[in-house]
Amino acid sequence: xxxxxxxxxxxWHLPCIAMLAxxxxxxxxxxxxxHFAHWIDGTAKTEPETQVQRIDADTFVIxxxxxxxxxxxxxxxxxxxxxxxxxxTGAGGLSIRPVVDRVIAQWRARHANRPIRLIVAHSHGHxxxxxxxxxxxxxxxxxxxxxxxxxxxxxxxxxxxxxxxxRYDLGNRVIxxxxxxxxxxxxxxxxxxxxxxLFSGDMLYPGRLYVPTDQIAVFxxxxxxxxxxxxxxxxxxxxxxxxxxxxxxxRDYPREAPAHPDEHPLALPASAIExxxxxxxxxxxxxxxxxxxxxxxxxxxxxxxS
Numbered sequence: 001x002x003x004x005x006x007x008x009x010x011x012w013h014l015p016c017i018a019m020l021a022x023x024x025x026x027x028x029x030x031x032x033x034x035h036f037a038h039w040i041d042g043t044a045k046t047e048p049e050t051q052v053q054r055i056d057a058d059t060f061v062i063x064x065x066x067x068x069x070x071x072x073x074x075x076x077x078x079x080x081x082x083x084x085x086x087x088x089t090g091a092g093g094l095s096i097r098p099v100v101d102r103v104i105a106q107w108r109a110r111h112a113n114r115p116i117r118l119i120v121a122h123s124h125g126h127x128x129x130x131x132x133x134x135x136x137x138x139x140x141x142x143x144x145x146x147x148x149x150x151x152x153x154x155x156x157x158x159x160x161x162x163x164x165x166x167r168y169d170l171g172n173r174v175i176x177x178x179x180x181x182x183x184x185x186x187x188x189x190x191x192x193x194x195x196x197x198l199f200s201g202d203m204l205y206p207g208r209l210y211v212p213t214d215q216i217a218v219f220x221x222x223x224x225x226x227x228x229x230x231x232x233x234x235x236x237x238x239x240x241x242x243x244x245x246x247x248x249x250x251r252d253y254p255r256e257a258p259a260h261p262d263e264h265p266l267a268l269p270a271s272a273i274e275x276x277x278x279x280x281x282x283x284x285x286x287x288x289x290x291x292x293x294x295x296x297x298x299x300x301x302x303x304x305x306s
Contacts, residue, residue: 033237033267034197042066042259049094052103057110058173059195060103061239061266068093070256071128073241074266075100076199078192079107080170085119087190087199088241089132097135119170120144121152123201123241124187149179149186162222165229178229182211182219189226196236204276205240206264206294208252213287214302216280223280227273235270249293268294 034055040047040063051063058079066072069091076087077100084104090096100118108114120136122129125147136142145155152158156166162179176191180203190199203209203222211219244252245264253260272294279290279297287299 033265033269034195034239036061036266039063039243039263039266040065041261041263042072042257043261050096050099052099055195055197058107059192059197062096062099062103064090064094064096066258066260069128070258071242072260073128074239074243076190076239077103078170078173078175079116080173081114082171083117083119085121085168085170085175085190086136087121087201088123088129089120089136091128092131095135096132097139115141118142119168121155121188121190122147122186123189123199124184126184126202129202129241147186149181152177152186152188153179163225178226180222180226182215182222183209187222191229191233191235193233196234198230198235198238198270200238200240200268202241204238204268204272204295205242205244206266206268207240207242207244208296208298209276210298210300211287212302213299216283216287216299220280220283223273223277227277230270230273235273237267237269238272239267245294245296250291250296252296264294 036053040051042065047065047067049065049068053061055061060077062075062077064073071091073088073091075090078085086100104116104118108116118139118141120133120142122145130147133144136144145151149161153161156168156177158164158166158177158179162181166177168175168177173194178189178191180187180189183202187201187203189201189203243260243263243266246253247262247264275292279292282290283297289299290297
């Protein structure tokens with residue numbers, strides 16, 4: 001059941017956002033997003049601890065095997081002329097730095113061994129996204145961004161968190177850092193204009209989008225701001241941090257499943273942003289689980305405050 005929401009000027013603001021999203025989706029040509037080979041999914045008797053796939057010569061995806069950790073997260077490595085940014089360091093259960101260093105070494109070999117500084121950032125501060133940070137703290141020419149919202153805002157120059165947008169130049173490649181708290185207070189998305197990809201972390205991916213019940217309003221506000229941001233930029237696809245959905249619409253794997261046969265594709269279309277905004281807007285009191293074809297908005301009990 002769709003419940004109406006109460007609130008002053010939001011009644012006119014949200015229909016405007018929805019209309020803008022519809023107009024943009026109607027005018028934009030369909031784009032299937034990056035093409036990936038079959039991801040490691042735990043179904044083979046043996047599989048490597050990690051798998052690397054290339055989006056282009058300067059953009060890489062690293063997947064951690066579900067056999068090392070049930071979260072099986074995706075990490076993203078983007079190169080500019082002077083710096084590279086690694087988004088997340090995995091869920092633990094393996095050493096992640098060797099594969100990152102290997103990709104960097106291969107990239108440098110193709111660029112006359114040009115020095116490159118590594119920025120280790122995070123989609124957010126949950127443990128399955130920063131378990132490998134310790135491997136990078138003593139790495140030369142490396143900055144590890146802190147896990148608090150203030151740390152992220154300071155490093156990326158985000159004014160007025162969470163309403164501002166950070167711009168960070170990797171060297172002839174500027175990324176935009178979008179605050180999207182709700183799932184977690186320091187959650188961000190990273191937009192890359194070169195590839196027209198939005199790296200969407202745990203806020204939007206083919207899986208269970210967990211939102212603490214005391215953060216529904218924060219999550220809803222982030223979804224609204226995200227819709228406005230997306231309406232002002234071309235977005236080819238969204239790439240999130242996990243896959244928890246099957247190819248059957250609305251059906252997910254059991255939590256901590258040891259294998260993911262018939263996984264949903266990693267990439268989500270830009271239209272998923274409006275679907276997410278609608279799902280967040282539809283949440284009433286008490287919040288309820290909302291199954292959509294490509295994700296599940298999943299309210300959970302509030303986390304204890306540290």
